[in-house]
Amino acid sequence: MLQLYEHPVSGNSHKVRLLLSFLELPYESHNVDLMEEEQHTEQFLALNPRGEVPVLADGDVVLRDSMAILVYLARSYDTERRWLPAELALECAVLEWLAFAASWIQFGVFSARAAVAFGIMANGLPHDYPTSPREGQVRGKRSLEILDGHLRERDWLVGADATIADIACFPYVALAPMGEVSLDPYPAVRGWISRFEGLPRFVSMPGLEASGSQHS
Amino acid sequence: MLQLYEHPVSGNSHKVRLLLSFLELPYESHNVDLMEEEQHTEQFLALNPRGEVPVLADGDVVLRDSMAILVYLARSYDTERRWLPAELALECAVLEWLAFAASWIQFGVFSARAAVAFGIMANGLPHDYPTSPREGQVRGKRSLEILDGHLRERDWLVGADATIADIACFPYVALAPMGEVSLDPYPAVRGWISRFEGLPRFVSMPGLEASGSQHS
Structure with missing residues (x-):
């Protein structure tokens, strides 16, 4: 299943939640506590050296930026290309x-x-x-x-x-x-x-x- | 022919010049005088409401951001997908x-x-x-x-x-x-x-x- 590292008040995380919802894709959410600077812990920086949410993991593919994640999800799972036109x-x-x-x-x-x-x-x-x-x-x-x-x-x-x-x-x-x-x-x-x-x-x-x- | 609206000291323009050179694509350059704020004239804002260079025109396609232009050129003219992997x-x-x-x-x-x-x-x-x-x-x-x-x-x-x-x-x-x-x-x-x-x-x-x- 898709794994999303995110935070409830992060609008960049919300962009991914929106597309996941529009595409009706199930995912597992991992809360990264931005208020406690969890994004700057060694453990999280190993996942994303930029120290930012969201991060999406889809099997071996790990993507670290909301823009890249939106394109990836649209190209992978939006078979009708409703959300990212093919032209x-x-x-x-x-x-x-x-x-x-x-x-x-x-x-x-x-x-x-x-x-x-x-x-x-x-x-x-x-x-x-x-x-x-x-x-x-x-x-x-x-x-x-x-x-x-x-x-x-x-x-x-x-x-x-x-x-x-x-x-x-x-x-x-x-x-x-x-x-x-x-x-x-x-x-x-x-x-x-x-x-x-x-x-x-x-x-x-x-x-x-x-x-x-x-x-x- | 490709039309590039740009400025010599603009690094964002330079990104496009680099890829055009790597792909050996001929183009016509239009200097937008950033020092005289030509990017904020009514004429230029009609081309790019963001008031930024570079802008690339390829026939009817007009693109207004270096990132979009790089992807467009790579997908259109780099048939071997050397500069933007197909996977x-x-x-x-x-x-x-x-x-x-x-x-x-x-x-x-x-x-x-x-x-x-x-x-x-x-x-x-x-x-x-x-x-x-x-x-x-x-x-x-x-x-x-x-x-x-x-x-x-x-x-x-x-x-x-x-x-x-x-x-x-x-x-x-x-x-x-x-x-x-x-x-x-x-x-x-x-x-x-x-x-x-x-x-x-x-x-x-x-x-x-x-x-x-x-x-x-």
Whole structure:
């Protein structure tokens, strides 16, 4: 069975839980206690030298990044290629948004949330590093403008249906209010959040109720 | 013919130039003057709303992120799949390192270099944002430790030959000294830089001579 090393409040872990749920794939969950810095123990670093969750093990295949895991699961288990289109131009358009999630979102609304809600800078900085949400908030607002502009003309980030591009961008965008970045100025983003949360087999995570979506 | 929108000192542009050279693909270059903020003009934002180079156009396909472009070029034109292994587990191992380049490296040694050498925070922040290389340097050193640990046991990041994982990580790691992050403590990384620069059809870019490699 698939083994997922994760944490309940980790949005990067949640991306994997979402796809596992959408694909109705059973898995075994291993909690890595981020609050106790278990991700920096020797035992966990042997599994993932980057000291990050999620990690997915599928037999001999061990993957250490949510982006790689989403692609792997979609290519392995989504036989209809609903979540990652098989056509190369569309697949690479999905990759554009996976990169957006790993850069603009991870170092924008993600880091603002980590600073405000958890008092840490995260993203590879030590827990005693001086905390400021400002850079993440400025970058976060710009990234929400970019997303909002894109979503004004379409329902989903790539193509006519939700893909792993939407999954990769969803958690930290929907959690932006936890980092004191309001979603109010971005109506197209809010509409997309509602559509995403309305998908069959959508699963929630702690904090999403603050997004002002249907779960509030 | 392939159209590449880029800038000579952009390491993300250089990643694409490297793969184009390795694959011996002809292309037409369009200079986007980052020093004059041409990436934020209305005309360029119509091409890439993220305001970033590189952008690649191949007929109707337009891709806006170096990671997506590397995958697209490898899948489209590298018929032997030398640069992106066809086996799924290896392809996803490559994606792990593309994510590492888009996050750890982009917001580590990349941002330290932007602050020290160009006096800007880059990565989506306005040019008048207060500049500090410190966060990028701290994260950068940690990412070089991670890379060094990985490369102590192997010549290339994934598998037995250089792949787009190496291309994606190479420029900003080799340019780290421009951000006042020394490569001296990382012998395995320095060995990898030398091997990479020794690849047939390797092309250089401004600043690489400072890496202490064979080009110094």
